Structures are given as C-alpha cells and as structure tokens.
Amino acid sequence: MITRRSMMAYTAAAAATVSVSGRAMAQIAAQPMRIVFPFTAGGSGDALARLLADQLRIGLDQPVIVDNRTGAAGRIGVQAVKTAAPDGKTLLLTPIAPVAVYQHVYSNLGYDPIKDLAPVSQVSTMDFALAVGTALPVKSVKELVAWCKANPAQANYGTPGAGTLPHFFMVLVGQAAGIELQHVGYKGSAGAITDLAGGQLPMVLSTTPDLMSLHKAGKIRVIATSGTARSPFLPDVPTFIESGYKIQGDTWYGMFAPAGTPAEMIKRFSDILVAALKTPELRDKLANLGLQPTGTSAEELRVILQRDSAAWAPAVAASGFKPEN
Incomplete structure (x- = not known):
C-alpha cells in the first residue's frame, strides 16, 4: 500500500534526481566545445579556426576553444576527431588534403573521411x-x-x-x-x-x-x-584556363564533426557558420588572410568532398609519390 509518507519520500527523491540531472546537463552545456585544427598555430588556417570559434561561441552561447592537434601531416588531428564522442562538443577544421586526398596517398590512413566524419560546412577556398x-x-x-x-x-x-x-x-x-x-x-x-x-x-x-x-x-x-575565375586578390593574373591549359583546382577549408553527431546539432553549427560568413566584418577578416569565404550546407560539403576526392586521385597516381610512413 502506498502511504502518504512513502509518497512524500518518493516525491522528494524524484525532485532530487531532477535537480541532480539538471545540474549535470548544465555542467555538460558549460563544458568548452573544441575545434580541432590539425596543424600548428600561427598560420592562416589557425587564424581561421579562431575566427570561427568566436562565431560559434556567440551563436551557441558557450565557450569554444581551438585545439592544435598536430602531427603526421594533419592525420593525427583527424584521428582525434574520429574517436571523439559524437556529442556536439568536438569539431574539425581541416584543409582539403587530409579528408579528400590522403586516402589516395596513404595505404594505412587510420580513418575513412566518408564514414568517420560528418560534414558541417565548407567555410573558405583559396x-x-x-x-x-x-x-x-x-x-x-x-x-x-x-x-x-x-x-x-x-x-x-x-x-x-x-x-x-x-x-x-x-x-x-x-x-x-x-x-x-x-x-x-x-x-x-x-x-x-x-x-x-x-x-x-x-x-x-x-x-x-x-x-x-x-x-x-x-x-x-x-x-x-588555378581557379575557374581570376583570384580577387590577384585580378591582374590570368587563370591556367585563360592561358590555354584546361587545368583547374583549388584548396579549401571545411568543418566536420565525428560521425554519429545528431543531425540537429550539425544543422545548428552549419546555420551559425553560414550566417557568420555572410557578414561583411568576417568576410573582410578572411580577405585579410587571403581566403575567399563560402559557407555551404552539410550536404553541399558532402558532395564537394566526394567530387574532389575523385578529381585528385589521378594526379596522385601520376605523381608516383610514395610516403615513407
């Protein structure tokens, strides 16, 4: 039989559980989010990571730090994101090579960019x-x-x-x-x-x-x-295509999350980045770094990743390059 005393005890315990759960959720929300950048601090890519971290901090109203996880030409940083919990607390900002080219270079890459990473947004090109x-x-x-x-x-x-x-x-x-x-x-x-x-x-x-x-x-x-159109930073210089040679290619920076990160989180990150990259202030800051802002959806980045991976494969094969490790 449920007595008044037992009901009161149950209610108090439930309230305590809700209180503890609420505190735990608040603590999780307050934990810094990190953007892994797989190269050293100080270059244009690192500066880009810090600019985007600031935009996510504002948009998410939580701390966001940049984690320079260096080594193995960017592979160590990507591997760190692959093994991170898919809880929205870890993102990867990387140039094109570790995610679209290295699978054609290294026989034991340690990750599959298509299976192990979830695209968020392409943020810039050069x-x-x-x-x-x-x-x-x-x-x-x-x-x-x-x-x-x-x-x-x-x-x-x-x-x-x-x-x-x-x-x-x-x-x-x-x-x-x-x-x-x-x-x-x-x-x-x-x-x-x-x-x-x-x-x-x-x-x-x-x-x-x-x-x-x-x-x-x-x-x-x-x-x-190398672009399809002249660079806005070098408008006096023709492209290879204008010069009579049908070759084109560029490099880009993209944001990714660990595979399995909830789709609603991916969309929120993408929406914040896309909106920020439309602002004149951030566009000017990227221009000072020699970067052309883009800002794509997650699905658009997925298409770009697959397209560029296929496009670079023949050049890698023709180069004859064999890494030492």
Missing part, C-alpha cells in the same frame, strides 16, 4: 598560384612552357613539400603542357619562396596568400592562378 623569378624571361604560362622545353635541365619547381596538393597540381601542369618538370619539395612554402625570390629556383607553386604580397612588391612574378 587558389593555387604559379610564380617565377623576376630574372626568368617569361611573363606567361606559354612562355614558361617554351623556356622549359629549351632548358629541360633547369625545369625545376618548388612546392611546400612532397605529397602536398601543389606537388600534385604541378603534375597536372606538366601533363597539360607536355613538359618534364623536376619537383623540389621543401618543408613548407617559406623556403621555396625565399629561393624563388633569390634566383635559386625558377618557379614555385603555392597558394595565393603565400605569393601575392611578393608579387605585388615586384619581387616575384605570378603568371597563373
């Missing part, structure tokens, strides 16, 4: 740019191709490293132009660009943010960019 030294007597891609044919032993190009997208893109350039090019991989773009400006290297392929300031200062000469 073009590649081909630059030559000012001492080189060329001002266009066609003139560079002619120079390479006349000087095959000197037809060397620098990139930020072997197995990077600039390396693979220049494989496409060589194929389209019908020339043999020798790759010189550096540990980052800075060394390659320094040697280009100093006359030790005839050409470099890197991103537009890496090259545009020296081009505008007249210390190097950018002769082509």
